[in-house]
Amino acid sequence: xxxxxxxxIALRDGTAVVVRPVEAKDEEVLLAFYRALPEEDRLxxxxxxxxxxxxxxxxxxxxxxxxxxxLAEAGGEVVANxxxxxxxxxxxxxxxxxxxxxxxxxxxRGLGTAMLRELVGVAISAGVEKMIANVVDNQVxxxxxxxxxxxxxxxxxxxxxxxxxGLKRDLVIMSNDVSHIWDAMAAMVADYSPxxxx
Amino acid sequence: MPKTEIRVGGLGGQxxxxxxxxxxxxxxxxxxxxxxxxxxxxPEARGSACSAQVTFDEEPIGYxxxxxxxxxxxxxxxxxxxxxxxxxxxxxxxxxxxxxxLDERLPEGVTAYGIPATRLAEELGRRLVLNIVMVGFFVxxxxxxxxxxxxxxxxHSVPKGTxxxxxxxxxxxxxxxxxxxxxxxxxxxxxx
Numbered sequence: 001x002x003x004x005x006x007x008x009i010a011l012r013d014g015t016a017v018v019v020r021p022v023e024a025k026d027e028e029v030l031l032a033f034y035r036a037l038p039e040e041d042r043l044x045x046x047x048x049x050x051x052x053x054x055x056x057x058x059x060x061x062x063x064x065x066x067x068x069x070x071l072a073e074a075g076g077e078v079v080a081n082x083x084x085x086x087x088x089x090x091x092x093x094x095x096x097x098x099x100x101x102x103x104x105x106x107x108x109r110g111l112g113t114a115m116l117r118e119l120v121g122v123a124i125s126a127g128v129e130k131m132i133a134n135v136v137d138n139q140v141x142x143x144x145x146x147x148x149x150x151x152x153x154x155x156x157x158x159x160x161x162x163x164x165x166g167l168k169r170d171l172v173i174m175s176n177d178v179s180h181i182w183d184a185m186a187a188m189v190a191d192y193s194p195x196x197x198x
Numbered sequence: 199m200p201k202t203e204i205r206v207g208g209l210g211g212q213x214x215x216x217x218x219x220x221x222x223x224x225x226x227x228x229x230x231x232x233x234x235x236x237x238x239x240x241p242e243a244r245g246s247a248c249s250a251q252v253t254f255d256e257e258p259i260g261y262x263x264x265x266x267x268x269x270x271x272x273x274x275x276x277x278x279x280x281x282x283x284x285x286x287x288x289x290x291x292x293x294x295x296x297x298x299x300l301d302e303r304l305p306e307g308v309t310a311y312g313i314p315a316t317r318l319a320e321e322l323g324r325r326l327v328l329n330i331v332m333v334g335f336f337v338x339x340x341x342x343x344x345x346x347x348x349x350x351x352x353x354h355s356v357p358k359g360t361x362x363x364x365x366x367x368x369x370x371x372x373x374x375x376x377x378x379x380x381x382x383x384x385x386x387x388x389x390x
Contacts, residue, residue, distance in 0.1 A: 001323075001366065125362035127323025184357035185326050189213030191239060191248045 001125040002064065007118070012110040015074060019118050022069035022081070024059050030071065031055045033078035038104055040164045044136050045101065068126070070118055072111060079103040082115045084123055084131075094129040094179075100142075112145040120149050120176065129179040136161055137170040151176040201255040202342055205267040205284075206332075207277025208294075210239065210246045213329030214273065218250025220333050220351045221343060225254035228347030234262035247276050254343075269340060271332055272298055273315070279303070292336055294328075311339050311378055318370050327367035330356070334368040338375020345372055 006020035022030065034042065034049035047054045061067045066088060072080035082100040087093060098119050102112045123131055133151065135142050143153075154175040159168035204221060208214040215237045226233035233254040239246070251264035266286045271293075272278040278298045285291060288307040293300070295312030304310065313335045319328035330352055337348045349368055356364045 001362065003362070003366070121362065124359055125323075125366065127363060178359065181357060181359035182324065182326065185324075185360050188357060189211060189216055189326055189329060191208075191210040191212065191215050 001122050002068075005070075009114050011106075011114065015109065017079065017106075017111060017114070018073045019070055019115065020073070021064065022059075022062060022071050022083075024062070026071065026078070027055050027059045029078045030058075030081060033071075033081060033103065034101070036103065037101060041101065041104065043164055044139070044161060046099070049101075068122060070115065070122070072106075072115060074106070077103075079106045080111050080115050082119045084119055084126075084128075086126070086128065094127075096123045096126070096128040096131050098123075098131055098133045100133070108141055112142065113148050116145055116149040120178075124178055124181060127182075129177065129182060131176045131178070133174045135172045135174055136163070137172055138163075143172065143174070146174045146176075149176065150178070201253065201257075201259070202269070203264040203267045203286075204252040204269045204271065204336075204342075205249060205264050205281055206252070206271040206273075207247070207249040207281045208273030208329075209276070210248050212273045213326070214248050215239075215250050216355065217271065217329040217332050218252045220330075220348070220355050221336060222252045222254065223355060224337075224343040224347040224351035225252075228350050229343050231256055232258050234259050236262050236264070247274075247280070249277065249281070269336070269342070271336060273328070273332065274298070290340060292332065292339060294332070311335070311375070313371065313374050313378075315371065318374070319367060322363060322367055322370060324363060324367075327364055330364045330367035331371035331374075334371025334373075335375040336371075337368075338372040338377075339379050348372075 002021050006018050008016055008018050010016055042049060062069060066086050069083040071078050080102040085097045100115055133146055151174040153172050155173040157171040160171035161169050163169055206214050206218040218235055222233040222235045225231045231254045236251040239248045253259050253262055253264060266284055268286050269290045270281055270285050273294045275298055278293060282303050285305050285308050287305050291308055291310040293312050294315050296314045296317055300310055315328045315331040316325060318331050319325050333348060337343055337345050352364050352368045353361050
């Protein structure tokens, strides 16, 4: 599912960015990327992504089956990291969660949308039927980027997160159901005659 | 290359017709040969027997029905029972090795190659693409259509959004077939 990487993409302003899977050797550059994110951007992330312990855990968890991370590089630095999380057991094997962080200097330049396009492509290629993402209600740019890639607001958890000022904010759960793609494939392999039965 | 006759057999829902369609499309549209496709279905959409007959040739084809195929692709035991005896002596059988068990009905001189296509498709993420694994396996073992033509036919025949997974399925089957033919292991081979 990761064929075709590394891949060079051009942002709206013509800046060239290389997108590729994260590898073990990227631990330091990834940590530098997260440490450079403003605190208000990091606050909504699930883990303390500035700690060495997190970096060790994250790199150790990459198996390209349940944890499939991509990064974007520009000028020798990591400028975005997006990861697909899946489970291979239980009742949500058809679902993947997307987590995405973009460097402040690359926000509002189309990189988030481009990374989402890549992540959605990888997810579909892995047979995923539904993708979800958690976004805080005031992350307008992120919500717009997800909507551009086919995500819709599925649920809102009221006052679920606190921002840097201690203000409670709503957490928006966005989802993109791509099962219709696989329904189309299922119809194609149904092997029934349009003039018989069916 | 002389006229080549292929039969694909299996159950409704396994993508038998699409498998035949893609092989014919690869040979005709992308390898510039003449090709025909005949399809037959059971009355139900799923679970009933169905088959596709594909013929391709450098010359125009006057008779599209396949009576004694050069290559038989079977994805179910019923298809094997029904069609194996009709294989041309010296022909090639490609079969789903987790579902089909070979027996004495295989004509003499037939070479059989097995692939666990359903399992490989599931490992890729979707059982639905088992027929595309079979297309790749057919190309890898027989070389009767070019891999480039077949891969293009796959990409241009499947629903938008599923191209990448189908491409991976094709390559999985293709490489499995190449390995089986080239090194004589990695799957089940049987000479009748």
